[in-house]
Amino acid sequence: MISTSAFFSIVIFLCLLIPIIALVILSIIKLLEKEFDYLQMENKQIQLQTQLHQMEYLQLSQQIRPHFLFNSLNAMMSLARLNRNEDLIQSMEKFSLFLRYQNREKGSLIPFESELEHTKNYLAIQQMRFGKKLEVEMMIDERALPTHLPPYTLQTFVENAFKHGIEKKRGEKRLKIELHREGNWVILKVLDNGNSENEPLITNGDGTGLENIRKRLELLFELHTEVSIKRKPGWTEVKAIWPYSPGESQ
Numbered sequence: 001m002i003s004t005s006a007f008f009s010i011v012i013f014l015c016l017l018i019p020i021i022a023l024v025i026l027s028i029i030k031l032l033e034k035e036f037d038y039l040q041m042e043n044k045q046i047q048l049q050t051q052l053h054q055m056e057y058l059q060l061s062q063q064i065r066p067h068f069l070f071n072s073l074n075a076m077m078s079l080a081r082l083n084r085n086e087d088l089i090q091s092m093e094k095f096s097l098f099l100r101y102q103n104r105e106k107g108s109l110i111p112f113e114s115e116l117e118h119t120k121n122y123l124a125i126q127q128m129r130f131g132k133k134l135e136v137e138m139m140i141d142e143r144a145l146p147t148h149l150p151p152y153t154l155q156t157f158v159e160n161a162f163k164h165g166i167e168k169k170r171g172e173k174r175l176k177i178e179l180h181r182e183g184n185w186v187i188l189k190v191l192d193n194g195n196s197e198n199e200p201l202i203t204n205g206d207g208t209g210l211e212n213i214r215k216r217l218e219l220l221f222e223l224h225t226e227v228s229i230k231r232k233p234g235w236t237e238v239k240a241i242w243p244y245s246p247g248e249s250q
Contacts (some may be wrong), residue, residue, distance in 0.1 A: 011206040019143055071159055071245065072098060075125045087128040109148035109245060116140075119155045123175075126162060134166070134173045145179035146246040149188070150216045156209040157238045159188035165194020165236055175234075184226075186244050191235045210238065216241050 072095055079088040097120045101114075127134055158175070166173045176191040211228055217225035217240065226241040 001195075020177070052058060057172070071163065072122060072125055075129045084128070091125045091128050094124040097121045108150065110151050112145060112147050112149055115149060115151065115154045116177075117213070119158055119177075122155060122158065130166075131171055133171070137174070137176045138180045139176070139180075139235070141180035143181050144174050144186050147179075147181075147186045148245045148247065149186075149240075149242065150245045153213050153216075153240060154188065154190070155242070156213055157188070158228045160191035160209055160238060161190055161194065161236070165192040169194040172178070181244055184244050185241055189237055191237045193235055195231070213240060221245075 063180070075094065076088060079091055093211070098118065101118045101121070125138055154177070158177070161175055161222050166175065174193040176189070176192070177185075178189040180187055210229060214225075214227035217227065221243055223243045224241070225243075227239070229236065229238045231237075
């Protein structure tokens with residue numbers, strides 16, 4: 001049997017131990033509450049960051065459209081001034097198709113084929129404006145064709161080629177559109193022969209459209225993306241690289 005002194009010793013020990021255990025439990029609970037609060041705060045930060053990205057993406061998407069509208073209208077005005085009425089009617093038909101696409105609801109990524117068809121409407125207007133002086137060449141890799149990309153990417157590159165190069169060039173005007181696939185990446189190039197070797201490249205400022213595309217790709221893809229512009233012998237090349245995306249995964 002336990003002696004009276006031993007019993008009191010156990011009681012005293014338990015009386016001392018229970019508050020310590022309670023204190024430890026309370027400390028653990030407080031730590032868990034702090035961790036939960038931190039996780040909640042982190043989750044809110046992630047949600048805010050996502051919302052900011054979505055807002056920035058929508059803002060970036062909206063920036064491009066007025067420029068493209070202006071250039072299309074400018075091309076048709078040139079036809080009107082030259083009294084090329086038949087060409088003007090056809091260009092207006094292409095422009096109506098452009099507007100239909102422009103107002104169609106689109107996701108953050110769209111099929112490249114849709115973007116290409118949309119850009120062809122713009123090119124048809126420019127073709128009527130410049131006639132035989134304008135030559136357009138397309139080289140599309142079938143392996144890359146199923147890819148998706150942000151809306152208005154190709155048209156922005158083409159618009160940039162006209163605005164900063166082709167429209168200023170006298171004589172033969174040439175434009176190339178190339179799409180090919182290298183492993184898990186897609187490479188889009190738009191080349192024009194508009195600028196001379198002595199003219200500076202448009203990399204910012206008036207090149208807002210290119211910076212726009214660069215930011216949109218960064219927002220949409222976690223892997224490597226790139227938008228660049230450089231001079232090649234006789235050509236100015238704008239290039240975009242992004243992960244091959246045969247379906248909308250965003």
